[in-house]
Amino acid sequence: MAHNHSHHHTHHEHHDVKGRNLLISIFLNLLITVAQVIGGLISGSLALISDALHNFSDVLSLVISYIADRYSKKKASFNKTFGYKRAEIIAAFVNAATLMIVAVYLIFEAIQRFFNPQEIESGLVIWLAFLGIAVNGFSVLLLRKSSKENMNMRSAYLHLLTDMSASVAVLIGGLLMKYYGWYWVDSVLTVLIAIYLIVMGYDLLRNSFRVLMLFTPEDVDLEELRTAISAHPEIKNVHHMHLWQLNEKENHLEAHIDFHRDITLSEFDAILVDVEHILEEDFGINHVNIQPEYQKDDPKDIIVQD
Known part of the structure; x- marks a missing residue:
């Protein structure tokens, strides 16, 4: 069999930027989580404590x-011939799944809160919401560029975008609770954010599942x-084709090619x-593995079950 590699590697520097931005986001989100737990305990707000758990997730x-980002850069070896190139796809799949679970949980919590609204210390909630918007907004900006070209980074970006949206909802809810006593607004906004989350999470879950399968x-x-x-x-027939994505950068093709003559x-x-x-x-295929044939007695269908 003949094969060709012409991979388009992302620059080492870009990998370092991705890793650095993720570390900054991790540290900032830990800060918010701690602040929300303390704030929730002081104000008596169950919403803040549940949002802290969401932040911790x-x-x-x-x-x-x-x-996954660190592992994806590891070199291939004799017992790992593809290296860890799929680590980021697995991470995207896991994160997309947890994103949807969190969304369903948020809807459940919001419905319960809608029918059983609780009065809370809205002032503290408003200030912590501002903190959440600022920190998550900064994290979202850090990961925005990488999210466009990488499923793993897109899953992390979506988690942070949800957090920022949730903080906006908490802020609006806090202001309406403070000045109008509309405690139900928080629940309605939470459900809307969760629905958006499910739509975005499903798309990412589906795409990462397709690659893994x-x-x-x-x-x-x-x-x-x-x-x-x-x-x-010179080519008579192309058959027995396998086409798959190793990750978002590499499309692989295996095929048998039947020739008119004995070249x-x-x-x-x-x-x-x-x-x-x-x-x-x-077709954007950058890894090709071809088996040449001449008058070989084998199935000539495009797809042959191995």
Whole structure:
């Protein structure tokens, strides 16, 4: 079999920035958690203590993201030939799942609070909400750029964005409780945030699940891919194809190619260069593993169950 690697590695410096930003976010979220627990105990606000637990779950998710980021940079070895390239996808899947669990829990809590509103010390709640917005807002800005190109960072970013939104809800609720006595507003805002969370979390959960299950990337049509390769005059048939994502940067293709004639190895190498170019330029596939064949008696279907 012939194969090709043409991976697009992110710069080492960018990795360091990601790790540093995650560490800053972890430290800031720990500060908020401690402040909210103390504030909740002083004001008698169950909402603040539950928000502190929510913040602490975000600290854990950020720690998972940080560990995954560190592991993803480890080199491949004899017993780990892909290294830990999937660590960040696993982290994204775990974080997306916890994001949705937290959202369901928030809805449950909000419904209970809606039917049983409690009077709380709104002044302290307002100041702690301001603190939450400031700290989480800063963390969101730190991770925003990385979240666009990496599932793991996107999962951490979503956790923080939720926290910031929750703090905004707590602030609005605190102000309305202080000046109007509308204690039900907090519950309504919490439910709206939780629904948004479920929508965002589901998308991330689904995408990370697809990668972990080795599903074909959604933006690649195998029939179209086969037609593009088969257009080469020397190629008779492309079959027994496997296409999957190792992570967000690497798409892998394995396939058998049937040739019209018994070509030489050097001819095959030249044709492979053409095939790799088509796959990279038109389909974004950067790791190709081709098995050449001539009049071999095997199934010629695109997909063959191994």
